[in-house]
Amino acid sequence: MSVETSIESKPTLLSESLRERILAYVPRYPSKRAVVLPALHLVQELFRCVPYKAMEEIAQLLDVAPAEVHDTMSFYGFFTQAPTGEKRVWMCRSISCMLRGGDELIDRACSKLGIEPGGASADGSISIVPAECLGICDYAPAALCDDGRIFGPLDDASTDAMLAEIRGGKST
Amino acid sequence: MSNFEPVLSRNWNVADSHTLKVYESRGGYRSARKALTELDPDKVVTIVKDSELRGRGGAGFPCGMKWGFLPKDRKQTLMCINADESEPATFNNRILMEKDPHQLIEGIVLGCFATRATTAYLYIRFEYIHAFRVLEAAIAEARAAGHLGKNIYGSGFDLEIWVHRGAGAYICGEETGLIESLEGKRGWPRIKPPFPAVDGAFHHPTVVNNVETLCCVPHIIERGADWFKSIGTPKSYGPKLYCVSGHVNKQTCVELPLGVTCRELIDVHGGGVWKGRKAKAAVPGGISMGLLSAAELDTPLDFESLRKPGCLGLGTAAVTVIDDHTPIIDYLYNTSRFFAHESCGQCTPCREGTGWMYKMIKRIKAGGGRIEDLDQMATFANNLGIMPGTTICGLADGAAWPVKNAIAKFRGELEEYIRANQNPAHAVKPIQTAIAQGRVVDLAALALSAGTVPALPSNDLLSDGSSHAR
Ligand SMILES: Cc1cc2nc3c(=O)[nH]c(=O)nc-3n(C[C@H](O)[C@H](O)[C@H](O)COP(=O)(O)O)c2cc1C
Ligand code: SF4
Ligand code: FES
Numbered sequence: 001m002s003v004e005t006s007i008e009s010k011p012t013l014l015s016e017s018l019r020e021r022i023l024a025y026v027p028r029y030p031s032k033r034a035v036v037l038p039a040l041h042l043v044q045e046l047f048r049c050v051p052y053k054a055m056e057e058i059a060q061l062l063d064v065a066p067a068e069v070h071d072t073m074s075f076y077g078f079f080t081q082a083p084t085g086e087k088r089v090w091m092c093r094s095i096s097c098m099l100r101g102g103d104e105l106i107d108r109a110c111s112k113l114g115i116e117p118g119g120a121s122a123d124g125s126i127s128i129v130p131a132e133c134l135g136i137c138d139y140a141p142a143a144l145c146d147d148g149r150i151f152g153p154l155d156d157a158s159t160d161a162m163l164a165e166i167r168g169g170k171s172t
Numbered sequence: 173m174s175n176f177e178p179v180l181s182r183n184w185n186v187a188d189s190h191t192l193k194v195y196e197s198r199g200g201y202r203s204a205r206k207a208l209t210e211l212d213p214d215k216v217v218t219i220v221k222d223s224e225l226r227g228r229g230g231a232g233f234p235c236g237m238k239w240g241f242l243p244k245d246r247k248q249t250l251m252c253i254n255a256d257e258s259e260p261a262t263f264n265n266r267i268l269m270e271k272d273p274h275q276l277i278e279g280i281v282l283g284c285f286a287t288r289a290t291t292a293y294l295y296i297r298f299e300y301i302h303a304f305r306v307l308e309a310a311i312a313e314a315r316a317a318g319h320l321g322k323n324i325y326g327s328g329f330d331l332e333i334w335v336h337r338g339a340g341a342y343i344c345g346e347e348t349g350l351i352e353s354l355e356g357k358r359g360w361p362r363i364k365p366p367f368p369a370v371d372g373a374f375h376h377p378t379v380v381n382n383v384e385t386l387c388c389v390p391h392i393i394e395r396g397a398d399w400f401k402s403i404g405t406p407k408s409y410g411p412k413l414y415c416v417s418g419h420v421n422k423q424t425c426v427e428l429p430l431g432v433t434c435r436e437l438i439d440v441h442g443g444g445v446w447k448g449r450k451a452k453a454a455v456p457g458g459i460s461m462g463l464l465s466a467a468e469l470d471t472p473l474d475f476e477s478l479r480k481p482g483c484l485g486l487g488t489a490a491v492t493v494i495d496d497h498t499p500i501i502d503y504l505y506n507t508s509r510f511f512a513h514e515s516c517g518q519c520t521p522c523r524e525g526t527g528w529m530y531k532m533i534k535r536i537k538a539g540g541g542r543i544e545d546l547d548q549m550a551t552f553a554n555n556l557g558i559m560p561g562t563t564i565c566g567l568a569d570g571a572a573w574p575v576k577n578a579i580a581k582f583r584g585e586l587e588e589y590i591r592a593n594q595n596p597a598h599a600v601k602p603i604q605t606a607i608a609q610g611r612v613v614d615l616a617a618l619a620l621s622a623g624t625v626p627a628l629p630s631n632d633l634l635s636d637g638s639s640h641a642r
Contacts, residue, residue, distance in 0.1 A: 028334045030374040036356035041298075041337060064356075075358035076339035078298060090299065094260040095459055096417035096492050098506045132342065132510055133260035134299050137417040137490075138424060148301035153423075 013053045014061075018042060022061055032062040036072050040079055049083040085120035085127035087166050088146040094133035102141035105159050106130050112163060125167045176403070178427040179391045180384070180411055184271045190306050192313040195274035201319055203393040204281045208327040216286035220389060222397035224409050229254050229345075229382030230458070230487050231566075232475045235389075239287050241369035242377050250378045251289040252354065252368075253280060253386060255296040255303075256338055256345035259458035260510060262490040264413035264425050265383040269296075269303040272387075273310035277333065279386030281319065282393060284331050287379050292333045295350050298340055307335055342514040346565045347380040349516065360518050361565040384413060405431035408474035408486075416442035418492035419449070431477070435469040438493055445495055452496040453581075457487025459507045460570025462577035466496075482580060484573045500582040501537050501589050504574060508533045511571035521556040522568035528552055529575060536586075539595025543587055550579050 014022070021042055025035045039058045043050050050073055052066075059066040073079045091106045106117060109128050113121045120127040136142045139152030143162060151162045183189040183198055195201070207216050221236030242249060253276075257265040268276060280292050296304055311333050314320045322330045336354055338344050344353040348362035351373045372378020388410055392400050401409045408430040414437055417423040421443030428441070434454055438445065445451050454464045456473060462483040464471060471477055475486050494503055512530035517523045529552050532545055553576045556562055557569035579586065606613055 028332075030376075031355065033356035034354060034374075037337070037339060037353065041339070062356075068357075072356060072358055076341050078339035078341075093506075094510060095455065095503070095506050096261045096423070098502070099418045099492070099494060099498060131299075131340075132513065133258060133262070135257050135263045135266045135297065137261050137263050137415065137492075140417050140423055144299055144301070146301070148305070150302075 012057075013051065014043070014057045018046065019057075019061060022058070026062075033064050033068070035062050036064065036069055037076075040069075040073055040076075044079050047083065048086070048088075049081055050079045051081075083120070083124075084129075086125050088127045088129060089143055089162075089166060090129050090131035090134055090146075091143040092132070092134045092136075092141065093130045094137075096133075096137040097141040100141045100153065101155070105141055105143075105154050105156070108156060109159055109163060112160065121167075126163065176411075176429050178411065180268065180275070180387050180413060181271075181425075181427040183275070184267070189271050190273055190310065192274055192310070192317055195272070199394075200274050201278055203390040204278045204285075204319065205325050207282055207393055208285055208325050208329055213286050213288055216282060216393065219397055220286065220392060223392045223400040224397075224407070225385065225388055225392060225400065226408070226475055227382055228384035228388070228412070228488075230259065230460075230485075232486060235381065235385055238369065238381075239283075239379060241367065242287060242379070243370060246288075246377045248376050249287050249289040250373050250376045251280065251284050251287065251292040252347070252350060252373060252378055252380045253292060253294040254345060254347065254350060254380055254382045255294055255300065256342075256350060257300070257383070257488075258297055258342040258345050259460060259488045259490065260507075261415060261417050261455060261492040262458050262488040263415055264488075264490070266300055266303050267425050268383055268387055268413070269300065270306050273303075273307050274314065275387050275390065276307075276383055277310060277314050277319065279389045280333060281324070281331060282389045283379070283381060283386050285329055289379065290330050290332070292331065293354055293373070294333055294335045295338060295344070295354060296335060297338045297344075304335060304337060311335070341516075342510075343516045343565070343567060346567065349565070350380060351378065358516075360516050361567075363564055403429045405429075405472060405474045405476070407476050412473075412489055414441070414473065415488070415490035416493065417490070418455075419446045419451070419495040419498070420444065420493045421446050431472040431474040433470050433472050434464055434491060437473065437491055438469070442491075442493065445493060447495070449495040449497060451493050452498060453494045453500070453503070455490075455492040455494070456483050457485065458490045458570075459492070459510065459574060460566075461485055461487040462573035463503070463581060465581045482577055484569060499589060500578055500585050501533065504533045504578050505537050507574040508571070511567065515567060515571070519563040519568065521562040522571070525552050525556040525568065526571045529571065535598055535600070536590060537593075538598040539593045540598030540600060541590035541593070542600065543590055545590070546579055546583060546586055549575050553579075 022039045025038045043054045055069040056066045059069045093102050110117050117130045134144045136150050141154045142152030144150055145166055188194045217236055217239050225235045226232040227235055255265055284292055320331055341359050343349045344359040346361045349359040353359040354373055368378040368380055403410050411427050412430045413425055413427050415425045416437050426441045451466050456464050456478055464481055468481040471481055478485055508530040512526040515522050515526045553572040557572050558566050559569050
């Protein structure tokens, strides 16, 4: 049912240029469905979340059912339904970081910002997301910003400095 | 050993090692050119077979043999490069891609030529943001210079590499989970057979290889199978990138001959245990592999030797050192949380088993442990995984091994912890015991007690009738 309605409805959320960027991936793969993940990444990057409407429009573009896009989207911890902060920071809680105080640093960062783990700060500038190993254990305890910056080895002071740096000097 | 010459990491300290110019100036793409213009694809397969190169992604499967499983009459072959690297404590693939992306591209060209794959998908975990950027630039450079694209070196061989980014799921490192994810679906591992070599991505015969495995190939082609086999220990040949992190002075990734002992890795390359302490234990190759006790640190880190101390295997050769100030329950808490979080949920023993183990360990840590919990946990651990044959993929074995090893090697400490840490607020409630033992529970009493369970005298909730409450 939702497939039909989505075929009827006019795309309104994804801009023409975003649609083009998504469709540019199609020639890479033998099936259009393979573009679902790249498309979700583009949407998440732009909107900082993946609204249901976007899933419908991706489905339409790629000739799959909206439910299939939703199924994929919801499987991966990466995509969010509520907007994340402008910068998303993953703080590692896996073994090597944990052994060096990673769990406590996550608590510290969250309480400094007054948020729950996974949440965004009130001004929307930053989200702190507890993560499993980020593959930067040579920096343990480590954190990764979604712009690619790596932070570590962290301690209390450098965690505070990291938050300040990412938020561009905004005080907590 | 003393005259070991690193090859995989030889460019890491050279300025601009990620550029084509530097790579070529250091002899790069010579192997690819030689193979494509002078050798038959099957000859490349034979050389790799002869080298006995074993996959570096965790399973240690012989690479040449895997390539040999492709059906002879296939029309199209795909290559997937596994750069999902999510095994906790592992980061060598990241450095390989960041510091020397062309070495990997050359390995891909060789692997694809050997298997006649004309499209390669490089599946990289999203968190490798810098590596992704470096790779995209390197692939563009390689394409512009004719190392990729149509009719490479005039050999008639075509190859495109596409980088495909993951989205934060450990299970997508499992080769069929990776394939499902590449196809745009949730990363649920497939039941095998059919194996990817026969029916893989988009139903084409597919080879899945790890980044480091492919990085070995140009060197094998250049220096020969005998050179490769002159390094390492029996059945574990060649150089290997070892990671060491956790309670060491120097967290690092270092290239050594396969078979270095865990102790040497920690003391010589990791600068010793931090704060002048002693090691209590070490994770030998990513947390899925289990645990070495302090007495077992002289075990060589190769594909064969880790079985003796009861570990699952070499895994990713990533060592995490745990110092003697750390309770083993903290290690168990961390590993069980990881697997409960990352189980894809497809197989009941894995989905439920990892959840149970995590909850039990959490309770023990909080002060609600009972000695019999240890036996219970061991039972869970022995009942999930490919090893007992109850699950689709090896994640469940990885979840079981830390528990099996910790209980076998640190039972005394765990019992001591349970005795010394009792907190009634976290204790198991009689009703939970009754349910666990299959005794009948009076649902009406249960409903009345909602929210006040802890205060209720346990016997109110139990009846001894024979009919099932459900
Ligand atoms: C749960 C699980 C996770 C895995 N994660 C990875 C991974 O991140 N990277 C990798 O190369 N192999 C991983 N593997 C192993 C792959 O399934 C596969 O054996 C490997 O990519 C094959 O490449 P190789 O033969 O070159 O090692 C994982 C296996 C399992 C069971
Ligand atoms: S063993 Fe676990 S992770 Fe692997 S397929 Fe089954 S449920 Fe998923
Ligand atoms: S354990 Fe924290 S980055 Fe790997």
